[in-house]
Amino acid sequence: MSVENAPVVDVDEAAIPVEKKMYYRFESNDKKEFRVSELAIQQSETLNRLVEAMGYTSEDVENKPAIAIENIDGKTLKLVFQWCEHHKGEAIPVDDGSVPKIVEIPEFDAKLMDIDNGLLFKLIWAADYLNIVQLLNVSCKKVANMAQGKTPAQLRRVYLLPSDEEDEAAKRAAQEAQDPRAREVEEEFEERKRQGGNSFF
Amino acid sequence: MAAEVSFPLLKLPIDELLHAMRLMEIIDLLKLSFLSRRSKNHVTSLNLKADPIRVHLHRSVDIRCRFNRVSFYCFFKMKHKDDVPTIVKKPGTIYFRDPVTSKLYSWNSTKYSKIRDWLDHIATIFHEENPRIDFDANASRFDFNWIYEQFKKPSHLYVDHTGSAEYNKKVLKMLKPTEKLVAWFDCFENQRAPQSILNQNLDDLVLLCEVGREKELFLNDLLCCTSKKLSLRQVVFSQKSINTFIKLWILGSNPRLELFSIKFFPREMISYETILKRIRFEPVPEDRLRSLEFYSGEMYSMRGGRDIWRLDGTKATVFICGHFPRQCFVFSVWHDS
Numbered sequence: 001m002s003v004e005n006a007p008v009v010d011v012d013e014a015a016i017p018v019e020k021k022m023y024y025r026f027e028s029n030d031k032k033e034f035r036v037s038e039l040a041i042q043q044s045e046t047l048n049r050l051v052e053a054m055g056y057t058s059e060d061v062e063n064k065p066a067i068a069i070e071n072i073d074g075k076t077l078k079l080v081f082q083w084c085e086h087h088k089g090e091a092i093p094v095d096d097g098s099v100p101k102i103v104e105i106p107e108f109d110a111k112l113m114d115i116d117n118g119l120l121f122k123l124i125w126a127a128d129y130l131n132i133v134q135l136l137n138v139s140c141k142k143v144a145n146m147a148q149g150k151t152p153a154q155l156r157r158v159y160l161l162p163s164d165e166e167d168e169a170a171k172r173a174a175q176e177a178q179d180p181r182a183r184e185v186e187e188e189f190e191e192r193k194r195q196g197g198n199s200f201f
Numbered sequence: 202m203a204a205e206v207s208f209p210l211l212k213l214p215i216d217e218l219l220h221a222m223r224l225m226e227i228i229d230l231l232k233l234s235f236l237s238r239r240s241k242n243h244v245t246s247l248n249l250k251a252d253p254i255r256v257h258l259h260r261s262v263d264i265r266c267r268f269n270r271v272s273f274y275c276f277f278k279m280k281h282k283d284d285v286p287t288i289v290k291k292p293g294t295i296y297f298r299d300p301v302t303s304k305l306y307s308w309n310s311t312k313y314s315k316i317r318d319w320l321d322h323i324a325t326i327f328h329e330e331n332p333r334i335d336f337d338a339n340a341s342r343f344d345f346n347w348i349y350e351q352f353k354k355p356s357h358l359y360v361d362h363t364g365s366a367e368y369n370k371k372v373l374k375m376l377k378p379t380e381k382l383v384a385w386f387d388c389f390e391n392q393r394a395p396q397s398i399l400n401q402n403l404d405d406l407v408l409l410c411e412v413g414r415e416k417e418l419f420l421n422d423l424l425c426c427t428s429k430k431l432s433l434r435q436v437v438f439s440q441k442s443i444n445t446f447i448k449l450w451i452l453g454s455n456p457r458l459e460l461f462s463i464k465f466f467p468r469e470m471i472s473y474e475t476i477l478k479r480i481r482f483e484p485v486p487e488d489r490l491r492s493l494e495f496y497s498g499e500m501y502s503m504r505g506g507r508d509i510w511r512l513d514g515t516k517a518t519v520f521i522c523g524h525f526p527r528q529c530f531v532f533s534v535w536h537d538s
Binding site for chain 2: 098099100101103117120121124125128136137140141143144146147148149150151152155156157158159160161162163164167
């Protein structure tokens with residue numbers, strides 16, 4: 001099934017199946033609203049617990065405001081709910097602790113994740129936040145696959161990995177930004193060292 | 202050429218980062234570990250355990266790692282000159298091959314100037330506290346002092362004939378392992394296990410012979426053995442000697458011994474009647490299973506056997522397994538029973 005044909009999202013009333021099923025309304029931090037089936041929500045441990053605790057009836061869903069998911073934007077949430085609808089009813093995998101963990105990326109998921117890496121980054125974050133185990137697995141697997149066949153030097157570029165020197169420079173810069181006096185003190189210390197002084201104080 | 206796609210891996214929150222790393226192939230994690238201290242620390246925090254890591258000295262020096270599903274090895278380039286003992290002067294570059302695709306990779310570090318540095322890196326990220334040092338055929342080409350400086354006091358040592366009797370002797374004398382020794386009889390002087398090896402108080406001693414070139418272990422040599430585990434493979438040790446050994450064990454010999462096994466092709470079928478002749482024993486029901494850990498670290502379930510008791514009350518069980526001519530004698534002491 002292609003992403004375009006996937007059920008869900010930005011819901012249009014006509015798209016709702018005729019049979020009486022429970023749907024919930026969610027709102028992203030940029031005020032986009034989504035209507036998601038109860039079965040799809042079960043893929044997310046966080047949302048599942050939330051709706052259980054709320055104990056909404058079908059009327060409540062319509063009459064009360066949509067449930068706000070304040071730290072995920074609409075574009076990301078759309079992908080999340082498309083994924084949940086496509087995989088609704090599937091068993092949630094249990095982590096057996098093996099490394100490397102064996103995860104296959106199904107065709108639907110591969111197409112869904114044919115996105116820029118900024119959005120992939122947000123998708124991973126959202127999958128973890130909403131505790132959607134298999135979505136986290138496949139999205140992280142896509143990141144892990146980027147390493148395959150790469151030389152260490154290529155890997156540094158692919159994952160934008162700083163060298164030790166760059167890490168240290170960033171750490172120093174962060175410290176200095178926190179304490180504007182730090183640089184002055186360090187310069188004074190270096191100057192005294194150059195002059196052959198044994199003690200700073 | 203398509204532009205290289207990039208992803209800011211280390212910007213992921215720590216849980217997601219470690220989740221993504223757990224999905225990477227072992228060889229990719231090795232590459233990642235070389236790139237910075239931070240990435241090395243992340244790989245280390247995955248708690249991956251190699252089983253085992255070995256430094257293998259033969260025509261070259263390799264560091265070999267094995268995991269459940271994959272094994273791979275890292276190596277260093279060197280130039281051999283005839284008659285001149287070899288050292289790997291500044292192994293600044295390490296080479297390693299993807300076990301699946303066979304693609305060769307290399308990594309250069311100015312921080313690592315010795316093979317020991319590379320070994321420590323790999324042993325750290327793959328949580329192997331006791332890398333094994335293996336001396337294989339042709340290892341005598343390496344300068345012994347150079348080897349000793351890097352690998353002195355190994356916990357586990359494996360010694361095959363290195364190509365020089367003098368070199369074998371030096372290895373066994375100077376590089377005494379603290380825990381486990383696996384040695385081929387061929388590397389001993391006069392092809393007899395020296396007492397200095399047998400009474401090293403090792404946890405585990407394994408003595409091997411090639412099929413068709415069996416050597417004898419004398420009863421007196423066995424009585425000197427102070428290892429907790431002793432395994433003999435293709436070593437001649439007669440049924441009469443086994444019987445005498447058991448009688449002496451009952452009287453108090455080999456007090457540290459926990460597991461003694463002999464796997465061999467005897468000239469005659471071994472039987473409980475012969476090896477327990479004039480020894481009081483109690484048969485163990487055949488449906489009773491007991492787990493034993495052998496020299497390879499693997500656990501085996503043993504059925505039945507014959508229980509015997511030392512004068513101080515310690516119990517042991519004698520097992521004969523397999524069928525003639527592939528029989529195995531196992532002697533297990535139950536110190537905690």
